[in-house]
Amino acid sequence: MISAWQFCPYCGARLDAREEGGRSRLACHSGCGFVHWDNPAPVLAALVEYQGRIVLARNRSWAEGAFGLITGFLERGEDPMSGAAREVKEELGLEAAEVTLIGVYPFARKHEVIIAYHLVGHGQIRLNEELAEFRLIAPEKLKAWDFGTGPAVRDWLARRGT
Template sequence: MAAPKERLRCPACGWTHWNNPTPVLAAIIEMTDREGQVLLARNAAWHGRMFALITGFMEAGESAEQGIAREVLEETGLRVDAPSLVGVYDFQRMNQLIVAYHVAARGEIRLSPELAEYKLFRPEDLRCWRAGTGYALADWLTTRGITPQWLEPPAQPAETGA
């Protein structure tokens, strides 16, 4: 049995900060009017050229399916059809639990200001990343009969003696 975990507790009122993982919704958006290409986007706050799934948080009172439909609409201007659960994934580095969906969408893509750009990829051209939503993408590709291809981590600079 594991030892009890230490928690942050307010000495004045006794309130406990549990630090439970935050659920995050993620969408694999398949564009049905663009030969089934998958939309990946780059967050405006990110440096470099990393493109990823559309993600966001649930609002109080909505289901996960409603939340992913709202997030996709807010961030891309696209309405989705029939969200289907891909899986639930651990993302401990960010203390998150990712709930990933596949959604079909069509129409004009209009990015929100939080996204800088998007790219469309044929499913067989996608490259998965070994963190968070990358595992969801790999699982979805596998269900389509596509062997996931993995991005190699960037090379670390060699250490030099001082």
């Protein structure tokens, strides 16, 4: 179990490892009922098709030459499909159309679950402050990678027969 939690956020008592729901979880020592389920965070990924090409972007915190799909966290109460369109609008300034689910992928390394969509972007690309640069790649030249959003790229390419 990977968690930095030591104390109950409700009563302040120590958290102890115990079996809950068939797994070892941190639970309140005082018995107030708090259990830290430590569920993975839902992350949205958008494979954006723009003018017949795929948008890959580099986050400002990433190394030079490292590009990926548009991603962001799902907001409370938000529909995942709408959230993917929101992320594309926020990060690229594009309106989303034809949004379709590619798939759902575990990303254990970051304790996340990725919900990936393909969408067609319309408008003028305007990067927000999170992104340093972007590239437009012809779909037939796009290559999947082995981690994170790469499996979604692989599945999208396979469906296209690329």
